[in-house]
Amino acid sequence: MKTHKFPEDFIWGVATSAQQIEGAYDEGGRGESIWDRFAAIPGRISDGSNANRACDHYHLWRGDVELMKWLGIGAYRFSISWPRILPHGSGKINEAGLDFYDSLVDALLKAGIKPFVTLYHWDLPQKLQDHGGWVSRDTAKAFIEYTAAVTDRLGDRVADWTTHNEPWCIANLSYEEGEHAPGHRDPAEALSAAHHVMLSHGWAVEEIRRRVPGSRAGIVLNLVPVEPASGSGKDHEAARWFDGKFNRWYLDPIFRGSYPEDAIRDRVARGHLANAELPFLKVGDLDIISVPIDFLGINYYSRVIMKAEQNSGAVEKKGAPSEELTDMGWEVYPEGLYKLLSRVSRDYDPKNIYITENGAAYSDGPDESGRIRDERRVEYFRGHIESVHRAVSDGIRLKGYFAWSLLDNFEWAHGYTKRFGLYWVDYDSLRRIPKDSAFYYREVIESNSV
Ligand code: FCB
Numbered sequence: 001m002k003t004h005k006f007p008e009d010f011i012w013g014v015a016t017s018a019q020q021i022e023g024a025y026d027e028g029g030r031g032e033s034i035w036d037r038f039a040a041i042p043g044r045i046s047d048g049s050n051a052n053r054a055c056d057h058y059h060l061w062r063g064d065v066e067l068m069k070w071l072g073i074g075a076y077r078f079s080i081s082w083p084r085i086l087p088h089g090s091g092k093i094n095e096a097g098l099d100f101y102d103s104l105v106d107a108l109l110k111a112g113i114k115p116f117v118t119l120y121h122w123d124l125p126q127k128l129q130d131h132g133g134w135v136s137r138d139t140a141k142a143f144i145e146y147t148a149a150v151t152d153r154l155g156d157r158v159a160d161w162t163t164h165n166e167p168w169c170i171a172n173l174s175y176e177e178g179e180h181a182p183g184h185r186d187p188a189e190a191l192s193a194a195h196h197v198m199l200s201h202g203w204a205v206e207e208i209r210r211r212v213p214g215s216r217a218g219i220v221l222n223l224v225p226v227e228p229a230s231g232s233g234k235d236h237e238a239a240r241w242f243d244g245k246f247n248r249w250y251l252d253p254i255f256r257g258s259y260p261e262d263a264i265r266d267r268v269a270r271g272h273l274a275n276a277e278l279p280f281l282k283v284g285d286l287d288i289i290s291v292p293i294d295f296l297g298i299n300y301y302s303r304v305i306m307k308a309e310q311n312s313g314a315v316e317k318k319g320a321p322s323e324e325l326t327d328m329g330w331e332v333y334p335e336g337l338y339k340l341l342s343r344v345s346r347d348y349d350p351k352n353i354y355i356t357e358n359g360a361a362y363s364d365g366p367d368e369s370g371r372i373r374d375e376r377r378v379e380y381f382r383g384h385i386e387s388v389h390r391a392v393s394d395g396i397r398l399k400g401y402f403a404w405s406l407l408d409n410f411e412w413a414h415g416y417t418k419r420f421g422l423y424w425v426d427y428d429s430l431r432r433i434p435k436d437s438a439f440y441y442r443e444v445i446e447s448n449s450v
Contacts, residue, residue: 004389005449011114011400012445013075014068014422015357017121017165019051020409022081024058029094031087033123034133035412038181047415054410056430058100065107067406067423067432072445075114077356077402078104079121079165085149089125090142098153105157116356116402117154118162118220119147119204122170122180122412129182134170134193137280140200147204148211155212162297162356163201163208166222167250170197179413187272192280198253202288219254220297220356223247224304225340234308238315241266242306255348257290295399297356298344300337300384302330326380327361327418334383341391341398352399358384359404361411361418364435372424372435381437385450403441407432 019035039050057064068076082089084097108115120143128139151161164170174180176190184190205217226243228235244263252260259278267273308315324332337358344350360380366372381403391398408421416427422438425431444450 003447003449004386004393006389006392008448009399010392010448011075011354012441012448013073013077013114013116013400013402014071014406015077015402015404016057016406016409017079017118017123018081018084019054019079019121019123020405020411021055021057021407023051023053023056025050025052027058028084028096028100029087030081030097031083031089031094032126033081033083034126034129034181035123037126037129038183041183044181044183045413045415047417049410049415051410055407055425055432057407060430061104062107063432064406065104065111065113067434068108068113069111070434071422071438071442073113074445075116075160075400075402076108076406077116077118077162079118079123080150081123082120082146083123083125086125086142086146087127089128089139090145093149098149101150102153105154109157114160115154115158116160116162117150117158118165119143119150120163120170121165122174124181133175133182134196135175135189137196137199140196140203143200144203144207147207151208151211155208155215159212159215160295161208161212161215161217163204163217163219164197165220165356166299167194167197167201167219168222168246170194187267187270191267191272191278194249195278195280195285198250198289199285201254202291205291205293206288216294216352218293218295218297218352218354220299221247221250221254222299222301222357223251223340223344224300224302225336225343226304226306229305229307232308235306238306238308241315242304242317246304251344251348253286253289254293254296255290255350257286293351295352295354296344296348296350297354298340299357299404300340300355301328301358301360303333303336303339326376327363328414330360332360332380332383334380334387336387337384338387338390341387341396342394345391345396350397352397354399355388355401357402357404359420361420363419365424366433370433372433374435374437377435377437378440381441381444382450385444389450 171194178185228239248260364374408419408425411418423432
């Protein structure tokens, strides 16, 4: 097998998020998050679990930094829990919450690992949800207060800042599809939420730059390459429709300062918007949203194939033709990562790109000898890292790759049933055991090649 070398300064990392690993939901002055509230509603989390304890990273973080050292990563992407910092969303700062991240950042730096901080990875303070959550413009304002509190404390040591993780999930999955907290099903709400998330992103980028001179600020989007199921014009239209509502609805405002017109027309036709004048849009908003960013983070897991439906003319997602699916039911499609990077680079030309998440859920656990032979995950990583290499060789400004995730963790509405970790977590003892994929990733990092 041919080996492919990466540039010397290529960054290898792992990613996690606060709500998924920290636990300690009622310790250190932390306020309630929308996921605490949501998980308490019967039927919302598939295994009836919650994230109250999760991986207990809040207490075990020192050991977790050791795991990262062993892997040899150069950067760790993690998120800050807003309700730890501002238990009510705004107002009084909880210094104990900041202390936790302060110590973590120090330990990372000491270990030679760069902290990549994400400000928002879905754990909105419940108090803000009580006042409308992201549907309300006030939440965007509160986000700036929160951004200020965090950057003031960590800005002397953290240079890489992400405002939001996956606005599509924050808005559409949470307010339109009902799958994520707060579990609403209202398309009009989702569009308004999406706008306020992006508005708060733009404001936060300016706030970060003001408070942390020399820092780098960006956003993380979950993007998918969308392909028509056949060469037919109808299937092409269906693919373009999905791309508009999923990818371009976020890429266009951020990189071009406008919402995609075809997608607006579609939302009007469906009655999700009264007309093309977006009711939540105020003069100047799009200038704020399109403030230049230092990097775009892309989370990539799979592709989407679209097929126009025969009778109704409606469009649906068609299952992947390949039989290779992860436990999430997502097709393993490494080529899609290359295609996506080429497309984003060509159409939007970001200054820098990171793959901020990529990984696979497989349930493989310890065998009789205690070893975790997760070959499918190893193959998943190998294929995707090869695609990353191909993109870098093409001259795409891709500067780093973060594996999702360091640990098995609380996978949102799937509870603990989906395992994405490089480390297996025994949820009784909380012991972490490296899977074969952890050994594999360690080799990739060490040799800086695939
Ligand atoms: C992404 C999320 C992350 C994790 C992975 C599997 O959408 O950002 O928290 O749930 O999917």
